[in-house]
Amino acid sequence: MRIAIDARLVSARDIGSSVYCRSLLRALAAGSDGHEYALICMPLGDGRTQLGPRFHWVESPGARLMEEEWEQLALPALLQELRPDVYLSLTGVLPAVKACPQATIIHDAGVEEEPGFYATPLFRYLSKWLRAAAGQADLVITVSRHAAAGIQRAYGVPRERMIVASPAADDIFWPIPGDDERNEVLDSYGIDGPFLIAVAAMEPSKNLSAVLDAYRLAGGRAGTGHSLVLVGGAGNAEALLLRQIGRLGLADEVVLTGHVPREHLPALHSAATCFLWASLYEGFGLPPLEAMACGTPVVSSNRASMPEVLGDAAILVDPAQPAAMAAGLKLVLGSDQVRQRLRRAGLQQAAGYSWHQTAQTILAGMERVAIHE
Numbered sequence: 001m002r003i004a005i006d007a008r009l010v011s012a013r014d015i016g017s018s019v020y021c022r023s024l025l026r027a028l029a030a031g032s033d034g035h036e037y038a039l040i041c042m043p044l045g046d047g048r049t050q051l052g053p054r055f056h057w058v059e060s061p062g063a064r065l066m067e068e069e070w071e072q073l074a075l076p077a078l079l080q081e082l083r084p085d086v087y088l089s090l091t092g093v094l095p096a097v098k099a100c101p102q103a104t105i106i107h108d109a110g111v112e113e114e115p116g117f118y119a120t121p122l123f124r125y126l127s128k129w130l131r132a133a134a135g136q137a138d139l140v141i142t143v144s145r146h147a148a149a150g151i152q153r154a155y156g157v158p159r160e161r162m163i164v165a166s167p168a169a170d171d172i173f174w175p176i177p178g179d180d181e182r183n184e185v186l187d188s189y190g191i192d193g194p195f196l197i198a199v200a201a202m203e204p205s206k207n208l209s210a211v212l213d214a215y216r217l218a219g220g221r222a223g224t225g226h227s228l229v230l231v232g233g234a235g236n237a238e239a240l241l242l243r244q245i246g247r248l249g250l251a252d253e254v255v256l257t258g259h260v261p262r263e264h265l266p267a268l269h270s271a272a273t274c275f276l277w278a279s280l281y282e283g284f285g286l287p288p289l290e291a292m293a294c295g296t297p298v299v300s301s302n303r304a305s306m307p308e309v310l311g312d313a314a315i316l317v318d319p320a321q322p323a324a325m326a327a328g329l330k331l332v333l334g335s336d337q338v339r340q341r342l343r344r345a346g347l348q349q350a351a352g353y354s355w356h357q358t359a360q361t362i363l364a365g366m367e368r369v370a371i372h373e
Contacts, residue, residue, distance in 0.1 A: 001370050004058075004084035004100075006075075006091055007039040008065055010051075013233070014262050015201070016286060017107060020143070020167050021090045022051075027359035029054045035363070038082050040075075058082065065091065066125050072096055086138075086370040088362070092126070094133040101369045103139035103362075105165075106130055108283025108305075109150035110205075117205040117281060119236065131155055138369040141165050141362060146305040147283040165361040166309075167286050168353035169293035172263060175347075176270040176294065185267035189257045194226045196329070197272035197296075199265065199287045200279065202235035207278040207301070209237070212244050212254070213322035214276070218329050221253040226273060226333070233259035269294035273339075274332045277301055278319040285309050289353065292346030297339050299328040313345035 009021035028037065029051050039055045042063040060078055062070040072095055079087055079099035089104040111118055111126040118126065134140060134155035140162045142148050148164055151157055176182050186192075196215065200206035208230060215228045228250070230241075245254050260268070269275065275291035277300040285306050288298045292313060300306050301319035310316065315328040332338055 001085040001367065002036045002038070002083070003366065004038045004040060004079060004082050004087045006087075006089040006093075007041050007057075008063055009090055010039070010041060012065065013259070016167075016284070017091070017105075019170075019262075019286065020105070020107070023167065023170055023355050024090070024359060024362070025051050025055070027355040028363075030356070031359060031363075033363060038084065040078065066122075068125075068129075071129075086366045088366065089133070092133055093129040094136060096132065096136070098136065101138045101366075101371055102136065103141060103366050103369065104133045104137045105141040105143075106134060106147075106151055106155075107143055108147040108281075109154035110281055110283065112154035113150055114205065114281045117203070137161070139163065139365050141365065143167060143284040144305040144308055146308050150283075163361060163365045165358045165365075166353055167284055168355045168358060169286070169290045169350050170355070173266050173269070173290045173293035173350070176267050178271065182267040182271055185264050186271055188264075189229070189255060189260070189268075191227070191229055191255055191268075191271075194273055195229045195255070195271070196224070196226045196274050196276055197229045197231060197268060197291075198276045198278075199231040199268075199291070200277070201232045202230075202238040202241055204237050205279060205281050206232070206235075206237075207280050207319050208232075208241055209244055210278040210319055210322045210325060211276050212241065212248060212250065214278075214325035214329060215254075216248045216250065217323055217326035218333075220250060224329070224333055227253050227255055229255045229257065229268070229272070231257045231260055231265070231268060265290065266294055269296045272296050274299060274329060276325065276329065277306070278325060279303065279306070280319055282306060282309075288314065289350050293350035295343045295347055297332050297342035298346060299325060299332060311345075311349055313342065313349035315342070 009018040012018040037055045040058045043059040076095045076097040086101045198211045269291045275296045275298045277288045298314040300314045302316035317324040317328045
């Protein structure tokens with residue numbers, strides 16, 4: 001097949017959709033499927049050299065994210081020129097003018113089910129174009145059975161027009177021993193002594209306020225023997241979280257790293273005693289699975305896709321009840337037997353997901369809808 005792919009997310013910051021884009025492309029690059037790939041990107045986009053020589057990169061002026069004029073006018077003309085057997089959008093958005101069979105990934109129906117979690121410009125853009133894409137795509141790809149059910153409810157996509165191709169923890173996530181390399185990462189963020197970790201952007205949907213409340217209910221550093229490390233970039237909830245840290249008297253017990261390079265996460269996970277995840281809505285929820293791949297016990301939200309993704313390899317609690325999360329945390333900290341069980345189960349759970357399998361599932365779906373000359 002000749003496959004054209006919207007790869008604009010390859011140079012975007014680390015969020016769920018951009019991680020999916022880069023990891024899927026690496027899996028396709030590692031394959032030997034005989035397909036030809038044209039990856040559409042903005043000029044001078046970063047991240048391409050990491051994917052190897054297999055891809056033909058097509059630079060298109062104006063190919064910025066959320067650039068509606070390019071998506072609806074320039075892209076169809078470009079696809080007419082490229083003449084692919086199938087086009088895959090990794091941004092979720094499709095051109096209204098159809099030049100060939102089209103596949104798109106829609107990570108979840110959050111814009112319909114939880115609109116309050118989105119800033120107004122992003123909400124307007126996604127609510128308009130995801131619904132249109134869901135209606136016109138020959139194939140809709142999503143990341144979990146939970147997300148598929150939500151997309152069916154929100155957009156009426158028939159199940160036979162959808163496939164589930166879940167993400168996985170990248171190969172960099174594995175249990176890193178307590179060596180100089182790991183300690184160097186910890187030192188760079190001022191982390192000293194035992195700690196708990198939460199990895200999430202400071203956005204309302206990630207519910208980090210519940211993590212702070214749970215940590216305080218568990219007794220803070222005095223009660224747990226651990227500091228709390230919050231890893232993640234600034235977001236709409238940052239100011240509220242900073243005020244909450246001050247109000248709870250946790251300024252000396254909470255480490256805010258801000259955004260960290262993705263390659264530092266395995267060391268941070270491996271050194272942490274427990275990973276805390278209080279998200280209120282996820283199409284998949286990759287960070288706790290990445291923590292599991294590093295052998296870190298997980299206390300997680302029981303909402304949305306999390307029971308499907310984590311199974312019985314995590315302590316699942318109601319994220320609206322910080323006391324429940326505090327109880328789960330105490331259970332993990334109070335028993336070496338519990339920690340070892342979660343460690344073994346988590347490693348096994350994470351190993352059940354594979355980017356190779358994800359790529360094969362998507363290729364099979366595109367093969368089904370592609371035009372062959």
